[in-house]
Amino acid sequence: MELIEYNYNIDWSSKKVLIVEDDSFSVEYLVEVLAETNIQIILSRNGLDAVEKAKNNPDIDLILMDIQLPGISGEKATILIREFNPDIPIVAQTAHAMSNDKETYLKAGCTDYLSKPILMTDLFLTLQKYL
Numbered sequence: 001m002e003l004i005e006y007n008y009n010i011d012w013s014s015k016k017v018l019i020v021e022d023d024s025f026s027v028e029y030l031v032e033v034l035a036e037t038n039i040q041i042i043l044s045r046n047g048l049d050a051v052e053k054a055k056n057n058p059d060i061d062l063i064l065m066d067i068q069l070p071g072i073s074g075e076k077a078t079i080l081i082r083e084f085n086p087d088i089p090i091v092a093q094t095a096h097a098m099s100n101d102k103e104t105y106l107k108a109g110c111t112d113y114l115s116k117p118i119l120m121t122d123l124f125l126t127l128q129k130y131l
């Protein structure tokens, strides 16, 4: 995959992110974009697995949560994660960027959201805000 070279000089090697995403292309994109920051990445492909991984890895600093997932939705997974972790930043990633959807995600416990396709600059700015 060809990506434009950006140099943000960001070192997130001490940070850990849980990427919840069922689409392989999106996973590949996020992993490649984040590689230069050396951030530690845990991957999850579905909602229930994401809840388990969030529970078993209390040192995760941020969760990037896809909303449309097989099994339970990212919204439902967020509600379940909030039962044991009220503070971790959860950033929803969604193709549905309508304002009423945004309210739903925030109400479910998401901290913020990114619209797909996720632009590199938006991703970095949003992560920078919460890491």
Ligand code: MN
Pocket (backbone or CB within 6 Å): 021, 022, 023, 066, 067, 068, 069
């Ligand atoms: Mn999806």
